[in-house]
Amino acid sequence: MKMIDLTGTTGVIFGVANHRSLAWAIAEQLGQAGARLAFSYQGERLKENVAMLAAKLPGSIIFECDVTDDDAMARGFAEIGTAFGHLDYLVHSVAFARKEDLEGTFRDTSRDGYRLALEISAYSLLPMARLAAP
Template identity: 35%
Template sequence: MKLSLHGKKGLVVGIANDRSIAFGCAQAFREAGAELAVTYLNDKARPYTEPLSAALGAELFLPCDVREEGQVEALFAALAERWGKLEFLLHSIAFAPREDLHGRVTDCSREGFDMAMNVSCHSFIRMARHAEPLMKDGGALMTMSYYGAEKVVDRYNLMGPVKAALEASVRYLAVELGPKNIRVYAVSPGPLKTRAASGIDRFDELMDQAAARAPNHALVTIEQVGDVAAFLASEAAAGMTGNVVYVDNGYNVVG
């Protein structure tokens, strides 16, 4: 069965709580039979993430703050030691300083732009580089984007250019890693009430607008995003790479 993930080992980066997109994806991976490694941001976040890691039966639970020197390297060294291989990776992290996120792109600081790009985009490239030698028989790399990468979305501000860079990176990584049978995707969910999204100014209004404009007048769920991520991690998606995969109830076709 091509949709099965039995015997596959995957890394999930970005679970903050039980409403995180990454958690919805992790649940779908487990239901499909995958073995998981899960990360947590820091000691402050650990009490919220550790019970979820336990509920998922994760074999590894490790810190990963991409802003801290050496943590990404230590994470992949642990994966290499424990498993020696990796079949899929989910990158679901993003950050921009509030003052830069809430202001005009025109006015964003160099420091804020650099941090947003580092956490939200370059960290995916770094993880792809470290995952490459572990994906000896191919694999799938997934990251999370948003429609604001393609079109201007009111109040998405700095994250628009950052996510556009992320989507471009997906295409280049797909070409570079394709000869090793490593597929690369950006999953683009519609707006969801997550901890990360709460930093966007008047985000509730954005969700209301998305629900009103979507063809079925509804928002997606983390479970629906997870089902798509599990498909992309499976052999059923073997003929796809470099895609931006929208999971937004069709909002992108009318937005």
């Protein structure tokens, strides 16, 4: 018995890297509740993992998306529109920082590294929200 019925709803999940990702745990629950899901992946390195996980949830699609590229995000949301017709919700679970900025102390984080981490991990939600809006 499902705790909640999300049959007929569609969502997009940003941030699945592997089976340990928080985004994957959320996606599993949404999928088990009946939601159709779209998953983004960043580059070929993550494509196989995301495709393998998405295949576990019937009706799911995957699309490549660089969240620092507005055109790439627009293409991704267009793919979702073509596949599903509408979008009910999005999950933003994207986080990134350069390895060198994670080593050492926080106060030694570079300005450029901090900007990049904020752009990817936080700001990317804003264009996603704009594109997801009906």
